[in-house]
Amino acid sequence: MDRNPTPTDLTLDAMKSVVSQAFLGKFTAVFPKLFKCQWKTYEGQKKLFANFNTDSNNMASRQFCVGGNWKMNGDQKSIAEICKVLSGAALDPSTQVVIGCPAIYLMQVRNLLPCSIGVAGQNSYKVSKGAFTGEISPAMLKDVGVEWVILGHSERRAIFNESDELIAEKAEHALAEGLKVIACIGESLQEREAGKTNDVVERQMAAYANKIKDWTNVVVAYEPVWAIGTGKTATPDQAQEVHAHLRKWLAEKISPQVSASLRIQYGGSVTGANAKELAKKPDIDGFLVGGASLKPEFVDIINARQ
Numbered sequence: 001m002d003r004n005p006t007p008t009d010l011t012l013d014a015m016k017s018v019v020s021q022a023f024l025g026k027f028t029a030v031f032p033k034l035f036k037c038q039w040k041t042y043e044g045q046k047k048l049f050a051n052f053n054t055d056s057n058n059m060a061s062r063q064f065c066v067g068g069n070w071k072m073n074g075d076q077k078s079i080a081e082i083c084k085v086l087s088g089a090a091l092d093p094s095t096q097v098v099i100g101c102p103a104i105y106l107m108q109v110r111n112l113l114p115c116s117i118g119v120a121g122q123n124s125y126k127v128s129k130g131a132f133t134g135e136i137s138p139a140m141l142k143d144v145g146v147e148w149v150i151l152g153h154s155e156r157r158a159i160f161n162e163s164d165e166l167i168a169e170k171a172e173h174a175l176a177e178g179l180k181v182i183a184c185i186g187e188s189l190q191e192r193e194a195g196k197t198n199d200v201v202e203r204q205m206a207a208y209a210n211k212i213k214d215w216t217n218v219v220v221a222y223e224p225v226w227a228i229g230t231g232k233t234a235t236p237d238q239a240q241e242v243h244a245h246l247r248k249w250l251a252e253k254i255s256p257q258v259s260a261s262l263r264i265q266y267g268g269s270v271t272g273a274n275a276k277e278l279a280k281k282p283d284i285d286g287f288l289v290g291g292a293s294l295k296p297e298f299v300d301i302i303n304a305r306q
């Protein structure tokens, strides 16, 4: 929809939901898992709906989205344990949850987690197949039931020398293949201290914008490099300042609609203890979490808006 939803649109959506739920009810006995999953989604949408504000610039109109980035951590045993915790936990149904796990464990994680939790690759290449030893493609991620990919993480940029252009090409291809993309950006400590934060995130966003024409399936993750894995979280005000700047940039360079609807996560030493304060900021629409996503406190981060 390229306009704000009107109360009539919302009522029609609610009616469609009720009818489809009634229809689903008939099949509860046959497809209990499917029903449980649909119901959870419905409950989440109902909660979102209750909060919905037709002012599209309002944070309530963007679904809170929390990603766990396990990076190169875990083994079959520990991953099974984390999946058990997540599967059994009472997670805020209005929060979208996505787990980015090492490629080799993607199928295991997809099989262990309920369908209400999305699974993400941590990287994918810019073409669908071929002689690219060591790479995986969006088509392969989709083939094993993975719907998301994290791209442009600062570790890919710094350690594996990925350029803004390559990352944008990867994002373009992943979106064309039907994946949802968590597109990471963020400045280093040196860049922040030199007062270049806005320039850096604008440059990284401009590279994405050169290749991305439809932002519907994109979530941006603002992750200041100095806050990643350091225990030195950006303060809620520091994070909000950059998120608000990004929204202004999006309004000017892309469109007011994309600026109002694109979700921007914060990442960098998010914990169960600091998530609630960060989540109160109007332009913070979720988190991308490293270390704490491997621990039970990840549940508190998911529930930060409750």
Ligand SMILES: O=C(CO)COP(=O)(O)O
Residues within 6 Å of the ligand: 069, 153, 223, 227, 228, 229, 230, 231, 267, 268, 269, 270, 288, 289, 290, 291, 292
């Ligand atoms: O890099 C991150 C998520 O992608 C953040 O990592 P930490 O939460 O461990 O700081």
